[in-house]
Amino acid sequence: MNQLKIAVAGASGRMGRMLIEAVQNADDAILSGALDMAGAAGLGSDAAAFTGKPGGVLVESDLAKGLADAHYLIDFTRPDATLKHLEYCAAHGIKMIIGTTGFDQSGKDAIAAAARKTAIVFAPNMSVGVNVTMKLLEMAAKSFSEGYDIEIIEAHHRHKVDAPSGTALKMGEVIAGALGRNLDDVAVYAREGVTGERDPSSIGFATIRGGDIVGDHTVLFAGIGERIEISHKSASRVTYAHGSLRAARFLADKTTGLYDMQDVLGLRS
Numbered sequence: 001m002n003q004l005k006i007a008v009a010g011a012s013g014r015m016g017r018m019l020i021e022a023v024q025n026a027d028d029a030i031l032s033g034a035l036d037m038a039g040a041a042g043l044g045s046d047a048a049a050f051t052g053k054p055g056g057v058l059v060e061s062d063l064a065k066g067l068a069d070a071h072y073l074i075d076f077t078r079p080d081a082t083l084k085h086l087e088y089c090a091a092h093g094i095k096m097i098i099g100t101t102g103f104d105q106s107g108k109d110a111i112a113a114a115a116r117k118t119a120i121v122f123a124p125n126m127s128v129g130v131n132v133t134m135k136l137l138e139m140a141a142k143s144f145s146e147g148y149d150i151e152i153i154e155a156h157h158r159h160k161v162d163a164p165s166g167t168a169l170k171m172g173e174v175i176a177g178a179l180g181r182n183l184d185d186v187a188v189y190a191r192e193g194v195t196g197e198r199d200p201s202s203i204g205f206a207t208i209r210g211g212d213i214v215g216d217h218t219v220l221f222a223g224i225g226e227r228i229e230i231s232h233k234s235a236s237r238v239t240y241a242h243g244s245l246r247a248a249r250f251l252a253d254k255t256t257g258l259y260d261m262q263d264v265l266g267l268r269s
């Protein structure tokens with residue numbers, strides 16, 4: 001069997017470790033590289049040592065060394081790191097699965113441009129459940145287009161650095177798209193003081209950060225006399241890791257192009 005040769009960026013991170021374990025446990029994949037930032041404590045050590053099954057792949061900060069044997073890079077880091085990795089991967093034909101969130105428009109444009117040189121799956125949430133939830137939201141938004149106020153509430157662990165979450169923003173885009181609105185025009189990210197009455201076309205966001213919450217997202221459609229809530233709650237990061245492996249398998253026969261998990265899961269309508 002042709003194994004997927006996968007490198008993992010952010011090897012010491014919450015997702016990096018989960019991904020290394022998932023690659024190690026997959027029959028059709030082999031850990032072929034591991035990256036972390038210059039100065040990180042684990043540099044030079046075995047990337048899989050924490051699993052109890054070291055495999056001889058060392059954590060590198062030098063991209064040429066860390067990616068020498070890789071055909072895929074799974075990247076859950078920070079936007080500045082991902083954009084550095086992107087440049088290298090595009091130049092060397094290494095396919096990317098990007099889970100990092102918090103990109104500005106120029107970062108997103110850079111990813112789209114790199115996808116003309118290599119194949120990329122870019123999604124703020126790799127779990128099957130969240131991506132099916134996106135479809136439910138599209139349907140619900142069309143049905144609740146009049147008379148229902150839409151609010152997106154997300155909760156994550158205390159270490160998360162970006163807000164709202166990439167998933168919440170994507171949910172907002174999906175709902176706005178279904179309603180023929182532009183999220184930039186209708187999003188309300190914070191309320192304080194005398195805000196005035198709610199604009200019925202707005203989509204509100206509320207962010208909670210605390211403890212070890214893996215990732216909860218709820219979309220509230222609040223009407224007169226009834227409320228509908230569509231929620232997804234993650235109890236483990238393993239779903240993101242398994243989704244990333246599905247994304248790598250999806251890219252196996254692609255050489256270029258930008259895809260997301262709706263493509264990977266066959267959910268695009």
Ligand SMILES: NC(=O)C1=CN([C@@H]2O[C@H](COP(=O)(O)OP(=O)(O)OC[C@H]3O[C@@H](n4cnc5c(N)ncnc54)[C@H](OP(=O)(O)O)[C@@H]3O)[C@@H](O)[C@H]2O)C=CC1
Nearest residue numbers: 010012013014015037076077081099100101124125126240
């Ligand atoms: N798409 C999805 O399904 C999911 C997306 N995410 C997203 O993935 C990202 C990472 O999340 P998480 O694993 O919790 O975060 P962590 O902070 O635990 O891990 C981030 C990793 O990236 C490394 N890193 C940070 N900056 C750089 C840099 N400049 N160069 C190289 N490496 C760098 C960190 O190194 P160090 O520790 O040394 O700082 C660390 O190893 C976030 O954007 C998060 O929103 C998370 C879960 C699911």
Ligand SMILES: O=C(O)C1=N[C@H](C(=O)O)C[C@H](O)C1
Nearest residue numbers: 101124125160165166167215
């Ligand atoms: O930082 C996290 O943890 C997560 N980030 C992603 C996001 O910003 O949507 C996905 C998931 O919710 C976990």
